[in-house]
Amino acid sequence: MIFTTSKLTYKAYTYKTRSSPIKITTKTIDLVPDSQSPSSFVAPPGKILIKVNYVALNPFDTKLYSMAIWPISTNSGIGRDFSGEIISIGQNTSSGFKICDLVQGIYPLFYDSQGTLSEYLLVSPRDIDIGVIPKNMSLIDAASRVTVFGTTVSISEELGFKGKKVLILGGGTSVGRYLVQLTHQFQAKEVVVTCSGRTQTTIENLGADKIIDYTKHENLVTPILDSVKETGSFDYIIDCYGGNQLFPKIKTILTRNGSYYTLAGDYPGSSFKKVLWSMIKVNLRQVWSKMGLLGYKYKFVQFIRFEKDLMKKSLELLETGKFETFIDSVYPFDQLDQAIEKLESGKTSGKVVVEVAKE
């Protein structure tokens, strides 16, 4: 894209703290004269300019907002996952990308003045994880997969599912749907999944061997112990929704030296109190686990960035076309409130996406 003025004015969502609203603000990027053609302007040296098309919301976005107290947050952007197009590359920028590349990415800086719910992103390549979208993938699909698929691939890389008995709590979540597919495709011995009746058929079709409908059990321990009686203890428990019901019986449910990974901690939800208590509990349990006091490995998964070659691996897996994507709804840029309301309803079937600009 050729810019004929040095100032690029655009809209982005920002908030000051959790007690102020998330609202659209007008921002400006200062471009610099192009050395080849001084009457046109490009991104500053060392930076790339991305035009954002789609942003998938994550519960993490609203958790960050609900924890945004002064002075941790004074003027923060919102949104992490995105897809879009590289429209300008500044001089001396070694990014490996070229103009017009369609990319997906994750913006990993918390409480930064920039978030991805923004018409443009001006970034240093080292501050951001981006990858070129495979040709068979739309920009909307790409945005909806970034964090959730990346998280499940990182767990799969660490644990390895072949021949293991796996319990997935909250298989109906966006992240859980990919985990069911990965455990099945990577030949887990048995995949037991909790989800509601409305999602049961979908999860079975993705490869789950057994479903436990969480709406029919006040406490999940009983049906899970039934599975242990039938086919033995679990090698892995991966909690994609949040909870702590299994801990009183964990030594029967998990094999010795098995692994309990949680993505959401002890208390589901994004309120300040729930997130804080969850953080306290998971950190204590992680310390006990490291000290060898639990008899199993406990980990709170924190997928912040694509480490090493994880972006490449996750894009290669997606390129196989073997993974089904679930998009619950797409909201226009000016309807973020409604999109957040839907995200927090607990009744989504896949990702809630915001369209910043049409593909």
Ligand SMILES: NC(=O)c1ccc[n+]([C@@H]2O[C@H](COP(=O)([O-])OP(=O)(O)OC[C@H]3O[C@@H](n4cnc5c(N)ncnc54)[C@H](OP(=O)(O)O)[C@@H]3O)[C@@H](O)[C@H]2O)c1
């Ligand atoms: N730590 C990390 O790195 C990381 C990365 C990604 C996500 N996460 C966390 O993982 C969690 C899920 O994220 P997401 O985006 O995948 O969620 P999501 O798509 O918004 O989850 C919505 C789903 O939650 C399910 N659900 C509602 N109540 C449930 C219950 N009591 N038990 C089990 N499932 C229930 C529903 O499935 P049914 O249709 O079955 O009712 C619903 O479809 C969030 O807390 C998120 O912050 C963490």
